[in-house]
Amino acid sequence: MNDRFTQDLFQRFPRLYRGHTKPATETCMCFGFDCGDGWFPLVRDLSEAIEVACDRDQTPTPEAFQVKEKFGGLRVYVRGATRAVAELIARAENESLGICEECGREGAVCITESRWYKTVCAEHARAFDMRPALQYQTSAR
16 A cells, blocks of 8 residues: 555554554554555545444454455454454455455456456456456365
8 A cells, every 4th residue: 555545544543553663573564554555445444443433332442463465355453353343354354355456446356377366356457467266165065
């Protein structure tokens, strides 16, 4: 995520991202947000929802220690999450699988020949030479 968006999130949500000045031995937030700009609104809305939920429930705000893309989806790792916060994070992570990480338009999880996953819109799928990834299926055995 670009520096302008990163600084905006750090400034708007100082409780959630309070560890961003800690060394890399304690947090990955010192590196910022390891995802594309297209997910900025999703991360912003999630961050706000977490702080609002903590205020409402009168619980401590968890500390985010990593926000990144992994296998095409958003991953948000925090210390001290309540059940309500964990549910907010799970919803946002699931929602990310339908949002282009590059531009924020509707997208789908795609894959390259070298098995690199990324959620992108049709335009970015063509630009990155990606094709739709097969859905993971589970079967009862």
